[in-house]
Every structure is written in structure tokens, then in C-alpha cells.
Amino acid sequence: MYNLRIIVSIGWLWLKKKCIELFYSPELHKCPVCGRLAEPLYMTGECSDKCFNTAFWKHTLDDTAIIIDGKCYHIGPSFLGFKGSGGRKFTIQFNDGKVINTDNLWCNGDVPKEYNVKDNAVFL
Numbered sequence: 001m002y003n004l005r006i007i008v009s010i011g012w013l014w015l016k017k018k019c020i021e022l023f024y025s026p027e028l029h030k031c032p033v034c035g036r037l038a039e040p041l042y043m044t045g046e047c048s049d050k051c052f053n054t055a056f057w058k059h060t061l062d063d064t065a066i067i068i069d070g071k072c073y074h075i076g077p078s079f080l081g082f083k084g085s086g087g088r089k090f091t092i093q094f095n096d097g098k099v100i101n102t103d104n105l106w107c108n109g110d111v112p113k114e115y116n117v118k119d120n121a122v123f124l
């Protein structure tokens, strides 16, 4: 009887370990920003808020970014079924003189100072 308890206990521990491995196995990934091996904090694989913000701004400050008064904007895709800024109409003039009108402007927020990005447009 004593041996049976030990066998059951060992079996239970083994089963518990296998279940943890199968259903809760936090895999270590290499953070795409800092390269640290860690359990990802975000679905995109970043290990920390700092790395997520770095990746976000690296992606967001692309060649379509509109920077006005230190804020970043993008003209959104039209397939979403709803529009940025509630569909409000904006007229924007770029530094090169080009003027655009949009009713689908999305704000990405204040660009962090460390990116040292200059305004490339103004609202008219």
C-alpha cells in the first residue's frame, strides 16, 4: 500500500509536469528590438514597454508620416469602414508646398523628443 502511494504521487507529479509543459510553456524569444531572450510581453515579440515603444515609433515614423506640431498623423486606409478623427475634414500643407485634403486622419500621438523629428506639414 505504501509503494502504491509513492507510485501514485510520482505519477501525479509527472502528469502535472507534463501538463505544465504542454499548456503553460512560456517560450523564450529573442526580442526584435534589444535582442534579449525573454518571455514576450507583446504579441509582436517585444520584451518590455520600452522595446514596444521603440518598435512602434520605428514603424510609425515611416515616409508617409505627417508631423504637425510634434504630433504624428497618418492618412488611414479606407477599408476599415470608419474614418480617423471621426471623418472630420482636414487640409494639410507639406513643407514642399503640396496640399492635401483628407477626411480620414489618424493621430499616432506626440513623437518622443529622442527621435528629433521635425514638422513636415501644417494644418491650413
Ligand SMILES: [Zn+2]
Pocket: 031, 032, 033, 034, 035, 036, 046, 047, 048, 051
Ligand atoms: Zn527588448
